[in-house]
Structures are given as structure tokens and as C-alpha cells.
Amino acid sequence: MPQIPIMTTGGGFTTFRWLCTIFGSLFYLGDIVSDLLLSVQYFRSGHATWAALTLVFVLVGSVCIQIFSYAWFKDDKENDEVVDKGLSTPHLIGIHVLQIGIFTRYYHLLKKSFKTLCSGKTQEVEQLGLHLFALATDLSMLRMFETFLESVPQLVLQVYIILEHNHRSNLQYISMAVSFVNIAWATVDYRRCLRRSLPHINEMPCGIPTAVYLFYKIFTITPRILSLTLFIMLSPFSTLAMALIWFVGTTWAFVEKTDFCISPVLEHLYRAIVGVILVFTFFNIKGVNTRVPMTVYYIVSVCQNLAAPILLYLLKPESEGTDYFKPILFFILITNSLGLGFLALYYSLLHPRGYVAEEIDGIDGLKQETKSTRLDRFLQI
Structure with a gap:
């Protein structure tokens, strides 16, 4: 062979x-x-x-x-x-x-x-x-x-x-x-x-940039998972609030008029999936500057993450005596801080720049005059 x-x-x-x-x-x-x-x-x-x-x-x-x-x-x-x-x-x-x-x-x-x-x-x-x-x-x-x-x-x-x-x-x-x-x-x-x-943009370097990006995602998604769990423990009706967050994310995808799919039906399904993803982590769904949306997203996310253990303590005081409450509270505080720190480090120093400054989920947006392919439409997320 x-x-x-x-x-x-x-x-x-x-x-x-x-x-x-x-x-x-x-x-x-x-x-x-x-x-x-x-x-x-x-x-x-x-x-x-x-x-x-x-x-x-x-x-x-x-x-x-x-x-x-x-x-x-x-x-x-x-x-x-x-x-x-x-x-x-x-x-x-x-x-x-x-x-x-x-x-x-x-x-x-x-x-x-x-x-x-x-x-x-x-x-x-x-x-x-x-x-x-x-x-x-x-x-x-x-x-x-x-x-x-x-x-x-x-x-x-x-x-x-x-x-x-x-x-x-x-x-x-x-x-x-x-x-x-x-x-x-x-x-x-x-x-x-x-x-x-995509040959027209710089690839993501191995090593430290990849590791920092991974830490950014993991340390922002993990406290999100824990805080949503605490909300459900507080009341099963908290799932309605999660549904509202999903609805807001899906609506944003409709407002931004994403153009990922050829079929309108599939495009609606895609936007609904984007809404699910936005419950847990930020995605740039259009080729525009997302500094403001990303900042707003993570401010709201951090506030929600911290509100979960606080509300659980206030409305269910007996939870303080459990063996998980203080470790989870400490873990949410630490991972939130680390996640935002790695986010700032990656986009300020380690992000590979392409031909233009705008980015779609970390990808540099680039409109081509050639025939559009599915890979080009991948940028619309």
C-alpha cells in the first residue's frame, strides 16, 4: 500500500x-x-x-x-x-x-x-x-x-x-x-x-489561537448550562422563559433576513435552529459589525447566569445547605470571567484577519462576484 x-x-x-x-x-x-x-x-x-x-x-x-x-x-x-x-x-x-x-x-x-x-x-x-x-x-x-x-x-x-x-x-x-x-x-x-x-480568507491557526477560542466557547457555554439548570430547579415554568429567549433569537434571525437556504421552508427551520443556538452562545448571523450585539448578548447572559443562583437562594433558602450550591455559584463566577477574558483575548490579539474587517461568526465576510455556493452561504450564520 x-x-x-x-x-x-x-x-x-x-x-x-x-x-x-x-x-x-x-x-x-x-x-x-x-x-x-x-x-x-x-x-x-x-x-x-x-x-x-x-x-x-x-x-x-x-x-x-x-x-x-x-x-x-x-x-x-x-x-x-x-x-x-x-x-x-x-x-x-x-x-x-x-x-x-x-x-x-x-x-x-x-x-x-x-x-x-x-x-x-x-x-x-x-x-x-x-x-x-x-x-x-x-x-x-x-x-x-x-x-x-x-x-x-x-x-x-x-x-x-x-x-x-x-x-x-x-x-x-x-x-x-x-x-x-x-x-x-x-x-x-x-x-x-x-x-x-474557503481560499479567500485566512485559516484559523493551530495551537494557542485554537485553544483560546475553544476556552472562550467552553467557558461561556458551561455556566449557561448550569444557570439554565438552576432556573428549571427553581420552577419548571422557567422553560417558558427559555422559550422566550429562543423566540427572541429566532426573531433576530428573521429581522436580519438570513439567506442560508434556497428553500423558504428550510430557511425558516434554519432560523429556528439559530434561535436555539443563541440560547447557549453568541453567533454572528449576518455580515455586519457585531461588537454591539455581542456585547449586549453577553451582558444579558452574565446577568441571567448570576441571577439563577441568587433567585434560587432567595426563593428556595434550603438550597444553600445542599452540597452543590456553593460550588456551582463559585464555578459560574469563575467560568463567566474566564470565558469573557478568553473572548477578549482571542478577538483582540489572535483572530486571523481576512480581506475585510467584518466577520460572520468569526469569519471575515466577503461578497464574491462568482457563482454563489453553499460554502459562501455558510458565511450567513
Whole structure:
């Protein structure tokens, strides 16, 4: 077997990137399997509501990404993009109905990139590099959708069960750990893949910039998860307030007139998903200066995060005597401070600048006169 080159040029799809795709598929599979097993465990122990909620989050995330995956496959075929010729329309419908569309994408990407890397032909790798990264970016976008529709809400649910009902199991901890790894991987992998797949912007450097960006996201999402959990512990009706936050985020996406999807129906679904993401972290959904919206978002977010333990203490004084109250309060204070600190550090010193100063979720906006592709529309988030 020909030796796979360690580094490539041009497109830059390397052996390391291929291995990252392997790891990404394993993290995704582990997240789904652990949650399904946890749902079965809850059902067998008589906690039907917990089992149903755990399963619902899995199904909602899976169904949504299958819808987008099918739409993108169909869009590629209609625009004569390079797609697997064996995937007829009935075949595509079948694999997505069976909820294995994303695994099909992983298989095609791994197979095609492996053949390219094994060829040892530098020119071929250069020609296909951007196409391979385009396929990887499709996957990373789907993974990001799944992360905020399934992994993050799943963490809120499991933390609530542990703190409020004192129900603990090894499978719970495994599921939470895998979900957390999935969140970290998906947020960074999406950003790196998107920047790498577009030749007209600078890619995200490895090392310290990537680590700082990861810490910024993790240290702002984690206290958000804990504070929302405390609100639910205060009153189940707090979920109505979360629904209001989602509604505000979704409305903002409509006001900004996002243009991510060709189909109006899919665009509405996309905006609803953006609303879910905005419950947990900030995303620049349009190519405009977002310094003010981001500042307002995190001021409101920090106030909400701090209000959760304060209200729990005032309205449920008995919570102060629990073994979790003070550690969680301390953790929220520390992670909020660290998250905002890493945010300021990244965007002031480490953010790779492209041709223009405006950024869409950290991506430099750039309007091209060439034919618009899905990757260009990825910038509209």
C-alpha cells in the first residue's frame, strides 16, 4: 500500500485532517449511543419521563440534520457538483429516513480522502483539497446543528436530574462526558473547517489561537448550562422563559433576513435552529459589525447566569445547605470571567484577519462576484 503523505499543499487535506474526521465520527456515534443507552436505563428503572426527554433530544437533533443533509445532497446533484453517482434520489431518501445520512457523508469523505492521500500525487491532492474540505465543512455544520439541538440540551437535562433528584449512575456520567467532548469538538472543528475550505480568507491557526477560542466557547457555554439548570430547579415554568429567549433569537434571525437556504421552508427551520443556538452562545448571523450585539448578548447572559443562583437562594433558602450550591455559584463566577477574558483575548490579539474587517461568526465576510455556493452561504450564520 502506498505510504500516506504526512503533509499536503494547496488544499491542505492532510493525514491529520483525515484522522480528525475519524475521531469526529466516533464522538458523534458515542454521543448518540450513550444517550440511547441512558434512555433505555431510565425506562427500565421506571423513569419514563426522563427516558422520553432523553430520547426526544436525540430524535430532534437527528431528524433536523437528516433534513439538511438530504437537501444539500439534492442541491449538489442539481448543480452538477461532485457527488457519488450511486446515490439516486430514492437511495438518498432511504438513507435519510433511516437516519444514517450523516454516516453516509462520513463514509464518502473518508473513502475519497483516503484514496487521494494514498495516491501520493501532490497535484491531485492540490486539486481535490478544497473539495474535500467542502465535504468536511458540510459535516461540521451538520455536527454543530446536532450539538446545540441534542448534546447541549441533554447536558441541561442530566445535570437537572442529578442535582434535583439526586439520581446518579455511571452511564449518566459517561453520557455527559461524551456530550461535553462533542460540544468542544463540534464548535472548533466547524470554525477550522469553514475557514480552511474557503481560499479567500485566512485559516484559523493551530495551537494557542485554537485553544483560546475553544476556552472562550467552553467557558461561556458551561455556566449557561448550569444557570439554565438552576432556573428549571427553581420552577419548571422557567422553560417558558427559555422559550422566550429562543423566540427572541429566532426573531433576530428573521429581522436580519438570513439567506442560508434556497428553500423558504428550510430557511425558516434554519432560523429556528439559530434561535436555539443563541440560547447557549453568541453567533454572528449576518455580515455586519457585531461588537454591539455581542456585547449586549453577553451582558444579558452574565446577568441571567448570576441571577439563577441568587433567585434560587432567595426563593428556595434550603438550597444553600445542599452540597452543590456553593460550588456551582463559585464555578459560574469563575467560568463567566474566564470565558469573557478568553473572548477578549482571542478577538483582540489572535483572530486571523481576512480581506475585510467584518466577520460572520468569526469569519471575515466577503461578497464574491462568482457563482454563489453553499460554502459562501455558510458565511450567513
